[in-house]
Amino acid sequence: MTAMTLPRIALPRIPLLDRLAIPAAALFLLIALVGPWLAPHDPYQVDLSQALQAPGPGHWLGTDAAGRDILSRLLAGARTTVLSSIVVVVFAAVVGIVVAALAAIGGRWADEILMRVCDIFLSIPGMILALGIAAALGPSLRSTIIALVVALWPPFARLVRAVLRETMASTYVESARVMGVPARRLMARHVLPNSLDSLYVQAALDVSGVIVLMSGLSFLGVGAQPPSADWGAMVADGREFVTTAWWVATVPGIAITLTAVVFGLFGDALRSKLDPTLGDA
């Protein structure tokens, strides 16, 4: 469903990758949490005498035009990039779930309104919508987060709706209805808990896409502002030196790709872990 809004990195399924994906995602998350403290140098320390140093001892991943250590900036930026992406997905998912659940309880009219609102949002490509909102709110990390949540909740709500409908048709939900379980409890105790597995998978996959979108927005200048270490902005900074100092743009570019791939694989691994239990025989 999010195919239309989110970039999706498709990789062949390799069993070993499946097994590595969960620890790898955990490792990336850990780096995002403690990254700033691992930095060997001050990521914001300008030192023009050290400008554009190639990767080597002292600066393992080189330095940028202001002489700042790229490895340190990468570690500091992991927090902005990875954690903000997770925040975006969590908010989009919560809004999507709440809206879809209310529509399901509210009956045909509520459902109709939800679907129309989703259609309106979905008719605009996610990146364009997010770009417009972020620009309108004024470029900052917060604007990017808000913009992405606004762009992402409709497809999520749409997915949640489909999943909820499937669960609502199950026999245990029907038996609860026959017994007179009220709509709100039905949703909270029967429908939602049995629908969450598919939603976790989608959320994990979405994190991967949001990392790319988020970096894209920063790259275009509407995301986190200088001097904060943001991967998308770091790629943008390195653009002019691509031919002379390739590492300035390439290193954060690789970090973005690698992180997106790891979270994509994590989503896939989660799916294959959860799927057999969905039937719960």
Added chain:
Amino acid sequence: MRSDLLTADGLTKRYGRFTAIEDVSFTLRAGEVLGLVGESGSGKSTTVRCLVGLTKPDAGTVSYDGEPLQGRAAWHRFRREAQMVFQDPYASLNPRMTVAEIVGEGLRVHGIERTAAGRRARVTTLLGQVGLDAGDLDRYPRSFSGGQRQRIAIARAIAVEPRVLICDEPVSALDVSVQAQVVNVLRDMGRELGLSILFIAHDLAVVRYLCDRLVVLDQGRIAEQGTREQIYDNPQAPYTRSLLAAVPIPDPAAERERRHRQKESAR
């Protein structure tokens, strides 16, 4: 005469151009066990779904205790007083709730036992009644066999002290070896609690010793209805006879006797 408890009047349900049931009318009387019998696909489940409000019939009405089943108050009362046991016990129990929660839910939502401790005590008793034990309270449905799950479903249904129990082929999904046990649990509970039971089955064997009266459904229409004696000893509709002919009789002597009688009557 026993009073009418649950009445279907002219129920009709179409799926597109296909008519699943047409003009189905019958009455479950207080205290009786009524069998609804027909081959697979004859419209038994559709009839039940219309009765309990899971499907909206295209025509026809349902009355409960002499009143048409309409409006909030009537449905609210019906939701407590009529309970159901579904065919597939692998699908009818929420996989994320424990036995205590599943069986106790009705007690909770109908305000019968408002405290968790009270519900636990009641559920323990109920489990005992259906042949499970208190050690099963905190386990999830996945750790039970089909027969045990159906007992859990029965305990859930009788927990709220209903007047009507609707069982949609409650043993067809079970191993033959446990079918009789589960039918016995249902029969005993029914007697003990003075329940009126609508028992659905796809053949006449299971319901033979259970039902006071029978309704025979053939391709969505009622072929015949009558008392057990009328249906088994003197079936009128050809469809009923073919259903009866398919029933194996476990006692060889009785089986020989029956074949003999069938030959006689054919002559």
